[in-house]
Amino acid sequence: MTPQPLHIQNTSGPGILRPISEIPAKFRSVFKEFPYFNYVQSKALDDVLYTGKNFVACAPTGSGKTVLFELSIIRLLMETTEPWRNVKAVYMAPIKALCSQRFEDWKNKFGPLGLSCKELTGDTEIDDFFEIQDANIIMTTPEKWDSLTRKWRDNCLLQLVRLFLIDEVHVVKDPMRGATLEVVVSRMKAVHAYRAAENPQEDVSMRFVAVSATIPNTKDIADWLCDDRDPATCLEMDESHRPVKLRKVVLGFPCNSNQTEFKFDLSLNYKMANIIQTYSDQKPTLVFCSTRKGVQQSATVLAKDARFIMSIEHKQRLVNYANSLLDSKLKDLVSFGVGFHHAGVDVSDRKRIEEAFNMGDLPVLFTTSTLAMGVNLPAHLVVIKSTMHYIGGACEEYSEADMLQMIGRAGRPQFDTSATAVIMTKTQTKDKYMQFMNGAEIIESSLHTHLVEHLNAEIVLHTISDVNMALDWIRSSFLYIRALKNPRHYGFSTDLDRCGIEAKLQELCLKNLNSLASIGLISMDEDVNIKATEAGRLMARYCVAFDTMKQFSKVTGTETLPELVELMVKGREFTDVQLRVNEKRTLNTLNKDKNRITIRYPMEGKIKNKEMKVNCLIQAQFGSIPIQEFGLAQDTGRIFRNGVRISRCLAEFLNQRSKTGFSALLNSLILAKCFRAKLWEDSPYVSKQLEKIGLSLSTAMVNAGLTTFNKIEQTNARELELIVNRHPPFGNQIRDAVINLPKYEVSLEQLPRYNIATAEIVVTVNVKNHEQLLSKRTTHDHHYVTMIIGDCDNNVVFLQKLTDLMLLKSGNWSKKIEVAKAFKGEEISVNLISSEYGQAVNCQDFTFVIVQNTLVQTT
Numbered sequence: 001m002t003p004q005p006l007h008i009q010n011t012s013g014p015g016i017l018r019p020i021s022e023i024p025a026k027f028r029s030v031f032k033e034f035p036y037f038n039y040v041q042s043k044a045l046d047d048v049l050y051t052g053k054n055f056v057a058c059a060p061t062g063s064g065k066t067v068l069f070e071l072s073i074i075r076l077l078m079e080t081t082e083p084w085r086n087v088k089a090v091y092m093a094p095i096k097a098l099c100s101q102r103f104e105d106w107k108n109k110f111g112p113l114g115l116s117c118k119e120l121t122g123d124t125e126i127d128d129f130f131e132i133q134d135a136n137i138i139m140t141t142p143e144k145w146d147s148l149t150r151k152w153r154d155n156c157l158l159q160l161v162r163l164f165l166i167d168e169v170h171v172v173k174d175p176m177r178g179a180t181l182e183v184v185v186s187r188m189k190a191v192h193a194y195r196a197a198e199n200p201q202e203d204v205s206m207r208f209v210a211v212s213a214t215i216p217n218t219k220d221i222a223d224w225l226c227d228d229r230d231p232a233t234c235l236e237m238d239e240s241h242r243p244v245k246l247r248k249v250v251l252g253f254p255c256n257s258n259q260t261e262f263k264f265d266l267s268l269n270y271k272m273a274n275i276i277q278t279y280s281d282q283k284p285t286l287v288f289c290s291t292r293k294g295v296q297q298s299a300t301v302l303a304k305d306a307r308f309i310m311s312i313e314h315k316q317r318l319v320n321y322a323n324s325l326l327d328s329k330l331k332d333l334v335s336f337g338v339g340f341h342h343a344g345v346d347v348s349d350r351k352r353i354e355e356a357f358n359m360g361d362l363p364v365l366f367t368t369s370t371l372a373m374g375v376n377l378p379a380h381l382v383v384i385k386s387t388m389h390y391i392g393g394a395c396e397e398y399s400e401a402d403m404l405q406m407i408g409r410a411g412r413p414q415f416d417t418s419a420t421a422v423i424m425t426k427t428q429t430k431d432k433y434m435q436f437m438n439g440a441e442i443i444e445s446s447l448h449t450h451l452v453e454h455l456n457a458e459i460v461l462h463t464i465s466d467v468n469m470a471l472d473w474i475r476s477s478f479l480y481i482r483a484l485k486n487p488r489h490y491g492f493s494t495d496l497d498r499c500g501i502e503a504k505l506q507e508l509c510l511k512n513l514n515s516l517a518s519i520g521l522i523s524m525d526e527d528v529n530i531k532a533t534e535a536g537r538l539m540a541r542y543c544v545a546f547d548t549m550k551q552f553s554k555v556t557g558t559e560t561l562p563e564l565v566e567l568m569v570k571g572r573e574f575t576d577v578q579l580r581v582n583e584k585r586t587l588n589t590l591n592k593d594k595n596r597i598t599i600r601y602p603m604e605g606k607i608k609n610k611e612m613k614v615n616c617l618i619q620a621q622f623g624s625i626p627i628q629e630f631g632l633a634q635d636t637g638r639i640f641r642n643g644v645r646i647s648r649c650l651a652e653f654l655n656q657r658s659k660t661g662f663s664a665l666l667n668s669l670i671l672a673k674c675f676r677a678k679l680w681e682d683s684p685y686v687s688k689q690l691e692k693i694g695l696s697l698s699t700a701m702v703n704a705g706l707t708t709f710n711k712i713e714q715t716n717a718r719e720l721e722l723i724v725n726r727h728p729p730f731g732n733q734i735r736d737a738v739i740n741l742p743k744y745e746v747s748l749e750q751l752p753r754y755n756i757a758t759a760e761i762v763v764t765v766n767v768k769n770h771e772q773l774l775s776k777r778t779t780h781d782h783h784y785v786t787m788i789i790g791d792c793d794n795n796v797v798f799l800q801k802l803t804d805l806m807l808l809k810s811g812n813w814s815k816k817i818e819v820a821k822a823f824k825g826e827e828i829s830v831n832l833i834s835s836e837y838g839q840a841v842n843c844q845d846f847t848f849v850i851v852q853n854t855l856v857q858t859t
């Protein structure tokens with residue numbers, strides 16, 4: 001039975017705070033840090049804890065909205081009987097850093113109650129499904145949940161979600177990521193509708209609880225998150241309910257017409273000391289800058305301009321922090337009371353800087369706007385130095401969501417009762433930011449600009465199979481709600497009624513459906529019935545952008561490996577990689593340099609755009625060329641996370657497209673393997689793929705001539721230890737790992753059947769160490785090899801995927817193949833390619849010639 005609320009607020013006046021003791025005793029440990037809920041939490045308590053209705057809270061950053069999520073989880077537990085095996089709640093936040101923060105917090109709070117928390121970080125679907133199997137609370141980003149739920153009909157685990165928590169729901173307006181958040185919510189509504197239809201007897205509810213920074217159209221979010229009958233319950237709180245009162249200041253500075261953004265930004269550095277002196281009350285100050293370089297420049301200028309009054313003990317603490325840092329520039333600045341923090345700074349340095357700032361020892365910290373979304377570093381004074389930043393090489397204004405996040409860092413509830421946020425902008429934009437500070441801009445949808453990818457995903461899921469169903473799906477979106485209220489924003493006439501706007505939305509769907517059909521991602525008949533094609537299914541499965549699929553469809557079939565790399569880097573998935581001025585020298589050295597190892601396929605001229613940067617970093621990683629700069633190493637990690645799935649999608653796309661592009665398909669399979677292995681297919685650094693061996697140990701092995709798995713296996717274990725400077729039994733572990741890799745052998749036999757146009761051959765793949773692998777193997781269950789045979793006319797004669805599990809059942813595999821005579825010659829190329837190991841786990845490539853219908857091996 002659901003406990004009834006205690007209506008103490010009715011008798012004690014409107015502003016009373018509710019005690020933690022209202023919560024059932026066994027859940028109070030979640031809130032053990034405070035005896036009373038604050039005003040916002042007290043106001044929401046009845047709706048969140050004692051009803052199951054969908055709920056939207058709009059309140060200032062720092063007003064304790066996370067507690068509302070915790071109360072809704074407790075509500076779910078109160079409704080379900082222990083053990084809570086099938087209780088599943090999803091917490092979704094716009095970036096990984098927020099998910100990690102919530103994971104650490106909730107693991108400690110809900111773990112003792114018997115709930116398992118899982119942060120979704122797996123790079124493959126298999127990892128993800130495995131991770132959520134036993135999880136009660138799942139932390140994820142919209143992108144991750146989108147890719148996972150694109151198969152929800154096949155996975156009953158995803159249908160068990162009863163509570164969906166959306167943090168920072170105002171991000172729905174973000175031009176790049178808002179659309180994904182929007183479609184994920186629509187999809188969860190579809191999951192709920194499906195489950196309710198499948199189990200009409202059961203009360204299968206799914207509850208949405210969303211929180212947002214202060215926005216004027218919270219009611220629209222509530223309409224969007226409606227249940228079957230009513231909009232979500234809405235709680236709107238203005239700035240007056242912020243626990244730390246915020247003073248907002250907008251300062252305008254002159255910028256003449258011939259002054260560049262860069263020059264204007266530089267000029268603001270020299271105003272900083274004065275602003276900090278005026279507004280900081282000698283308490284911690286956080287300054288947001290638009291670029292990493294700008295962060296360091298501003299910090300350097302301030303350290304020269306300002307003198308902080310410090311006690312001898314305080315100065316000594318700063319010197320101690322400075323001595324523990326690796327970055328020499330940072331070391332110098334910290335001893336003056338100024339620090340900087342961005343993604344290019346070493347992780348250990350960042351942690352020390354965060355610690356110094358949180359302790360109140362570091363008076364001023366300069367950082368980039370990305371910090372506002374991740375690490376929780378509140379400050380008494382927040383300064384936004386310039387309202388412009390660089391995105392994709394172009395200068396544009398911060399989004400409102402970014403600005404709110406940065407301003408939200410002002411105020412330390414445990415130390416302050418007031419805080420200040422200062423925006424430094426141009427004189428001509430001062431009024432605009434004054435208005436922004438006083439009342440935020442309406443939140444709009446951005447789904448209309450990303451419709452093509454999301455329509456395709458829903459067609460693959462069978463949510464949409466004709467144009468009318470496409471409109472039904474649109475009706476469940478935030479786009480629909482806003483298009484009715486503000487048609488002009490979406491390019492529609494303002495004098496249209498509901499029917500007219502629906503007709504326009506249907507037209508928009510049809511335009512995007514035609515785009516999908518134009519490159520064969522869907523098929524449509526005269527009645528506009530829609531079906532996904534295999535290519536469309538690949539696009540949805542691998543979450544690949546429409547523009548990238550368009551690039552794939554241009555492949556002629558003769559592409560070389562470097563040409564495929566060049567094609568891939570044009571994909572939209574890499575548009576957020578920026579080419580920074582200070583990286584060009586490093587990248588140009590990687591591309592061409594007489595005095596050191598460079599990339600395998602150098603590009604002409606200087607590195608001048610982000611495609612060239614992405615290409616350069618991919619090749620440097622494949623070639624095991626060390627990338628010293630932390631920022632570039634981080635970019636490489638991001639490129640490879642995308643590259644693994646895009647290269648696999650390309651290989652599967654070319655495989656299903658036609659049988660006439662053997663060399664492009666072969667090279668795409670090799671490229672997909674290179675991305676998984678992070679090595680060229682014939683790299684001497686094979687040992688890097690073994691556990692516990694990184695670049696430095698692998699380099700030592702290459703220097704000792706151990707450039708193949710075969711050579712490593714034939715080396716004595718003690719000698720291996722000497723080479724890599726490790727103690728026993730490290731050498732045995734390396735050798736065992738290599739010995740337990742599969743050793744494949746390919747043989748071809750021609751059948752004695754004479755025909756001038758065709759030959760019949762039997763191809764056999766044998767696992768030489770089959771017996772041994774039955775007890776122990778290094779490869780995992782998903783490892784496979786691809787057998788691909790091509791002829792001189794660039795035709796694919798045969799292609800087959802062979803999993804280790806299948807091969808290990810009998811130890812070999814065999815197939816009879818008919819080979820048609822090619823016009824240009826009689827050789828056939830036989831290749832066995834591992835799905836992820838460079839040097840193909842002792843796989844082989846052969847060329848055979850059919851001479852007068854007799855098979856002869858040439859290599």
